[in-house]
Amino acid sequence: MKKRIVVTGMGSVNPLGLSVDTSWQAALSGQSGISRLDQFDEVELRTRIAGQLQGFDAADYLPAKDARRYDPFVHYAMAAAKEAIAQAGLEGYVGDADRIGVLVGSGIGGISTLEANAITLDQRGPRRVSPMFIPGSIINIAAGLISIEYGFKGPNLAVGTACTTSTHAIGLAARLIAYGDADVIIAGGSEKGSSLLGMAGFSSMQALSTRNDEPTLASRPFDKDRDGFVMGDGAGVLVIESLEHALERGASILAEVCGFGMSSDASHITAPPSDGEGAQRAMRAALKDADLAPEAIGYINAHGTSTPLGDVAESKAIESVFGAHAKQLKISSTKSMTGHLLGAAGAVEAIFCLKALLDSKVPPTINLQNVDPECTLDYVANHACDLSFNYALSNSFGFGGTNGTLIFSRFDG
Secondary structure, three states: OOEEEEEEEEEEEEOEOOOHHHHHHHHHOOOOEEEEOOOOOOOOOOOOEOOOOOOOOOOHOOOHHHHHHHHHHHHHHHHHHHHHHHHHHHOOOOOOOOHOOOOOOOEOOOOHHHHHHHHHHHHHOHHHOOOOOOOOOOOOOHHHHHHHHHHHOOOOOOOOOHHHHHHHHHHHHHHHHHHHOOOOOEEEEEOOOOHHHHHHHHHHHEOOOOOOOOOHOOOOOOOOOOOOOOOEEEEEEEEEEHHHHHHOOOOOOOOOEEEEEHHHHOOOOOOOOOOOOHHHHHHHHHHHOOOHHHHOOOOOEOOOOOEEEEEEEHHHHHHHHHHHHHOOOOOEEHHHHHHHHHHHHHHHHHHHHHHHHOOEEEOOOOOOOOOOOOOOOOOOEEEEEEEOEEEEEEEEEEOOOOOEEEEEEEOOO
């Protein structure tokens, strides 16, 4: 029998708020976290908007010396982990530290630190490059610092699969637990992509919305007037563990991780197949892993980035996998409010799925005024709705054609 894996803690910082509950309430009310860039001179950027963290202070989560040493994506990961670990009751936990692992990744990693040190190299020479440049910015350093901070001595690793990173992190962490490599894993992802270099790179690809004069209206998944995604920053972290271990230590169980699927498009580095064939296989694999019929799913948190090709491909993939039931599904893209958090997106959206399950409420897709004729499903346009359901599905798709799907269920004891 497959080992049951449950969620006992959640943590997030994102453009809607600096905690799970704050950002969830903002999502239910349909708020946008997108604003004009305020971190640097915008110079000649085509896109000058992003989902930034408002009021975030790294000193609230790290000693001042460490805050200076590490890239902002590490700060965000530490903040999200702190909230999740506290909710799970693992602060100061005296159990077997060898059985608690960390799997927190990033799509890009420390691009702000890379940018700053490249400028230093160019302007001041190699001797002035920081000795903390590499250890302060590499993708696995967030997982390493979480492990050090809390004394967790189990598996410690990171994945970096672009926009699918933290969905893969959660799914693979569940499989590590199921295989017996750990009892508990802190899993998720973090991203700070809105540096000048990051914005310039995505702008040059013409992947970002240029609705600069209307930031809050810029991210509009499934709308026929969408013109690209909006960059978002933040982190999401879950504490997941075996049901047996959670019950043994008396943890409060939030929900169950019951399905995980992966696939590759094997077609193009950035564009999905028009029918979402790779996404179809990821969703089918997750349903098979969960031993569920498609009709069991009540809500889908879509990848829904607000790109012309991606939204149509995902919609068609959902229609193919769910058949007639697709029309009954509630589907929303919370990226309409947060922007696209790249490697952190999957974990933040998994948390929104979990909150939807727990509260029997579905967050909206905002800015959906004129639905694309090729997107024919119920995208919960502009207003949250009440819905009691037992299973939620979350999709993530990334550059390189990598796909991941998670399914969460109510915990039934």
